[in-house]
Ligand SMILES: Nc1ncnc2c1ncn2[C@@H]1O[C@H](COP(=O)(O)OP(=O)(O)OP(=O)(O)O)[C@@H](O)[C@H]1O
């Protein structure tokens with residue numbers, strides 16, 4: 001649809017996971033583990049953050065909307081959380097930078113989403129942010145357009161993410177429970193990198209551990225994207241010597257030290 005080309009509804013081939021099914025997945029956790037079957041969940045592709053995942057599941061199951069905002073440094077899995085939430089039925093996804101007030105209002109009036117997911121919400125302009133205030137507080141959506149007022153009642157959960165809350169209107173911020181991700185500790189970083197490089201890039205776990213250790217300690221970075229780059233540069237027959245060579249070059253031109 002032209003007007004909303006910049007908004008993305010669940011693709012038809014996305015998996016729709018109704019809340020009832022999530023609950024069923026949870027309930028059958030033990031029996032699945034016993035049979036060696038993999039547990040499927042909304043956040044399967046995210047390593048760690050088990051308590052945050054639990055919080056989302058509680059919010060999703062709540063009878064009335066609870067709005068959650070993830071705040072965190074780059075590459076801390078915020079977008080991964082947002083894209084995982086698009087698996088929910090009646091969820092609609094937007095990136096803050098590509099929104100306009102009439103876009104949001106028209107969209108909400110037309111599609112009446114249950115879950116409104118906004119990545120990089122700090123990039124939304126102030127007018128767009130304002131249009132969310134009533135919706136989040138009372139579910140009332142109203143708009144004055146061409147001297148005509150329209151109004152409706154929605155039951156919409158808003159799940160959003162941002163790097164910083166500095167550009168958010170204070171009244172918008174207070175309508176969210178904000179969850180602040182801290183930079184990964186060395187142990188968390190190594191665990192996530194090994195898991196991701198093994199699963200997504202087919203990297204041997206010893207090589208992945210070495211990459212994680214070098215990125216954390218030599219490049220002084222907790223950016224998982226750096227590890228993925230190194231793994232890809234090393235090619236499919238990657239070995240420790242090749243990885244070491246790439247890290248030497250990265251370290252030489254690293255902004256952080258040496
Ligand atoms: N906990 C995690 N589990 C799985 N992958 C992770 C995790 N943390 C980071 N990543 C990896 O880091 C990359 C960046 O993640 P993501 O895009 O979600 O970060 P972000 O917090 O949205 O960053 P930005 O603020 O730059 O947008 C992903 O490709 C993903 O592979």
Ligand SMILES: [Mg+2]
Nearest residue numbers: 078079080119
């Ligand atoms: Mg992101």
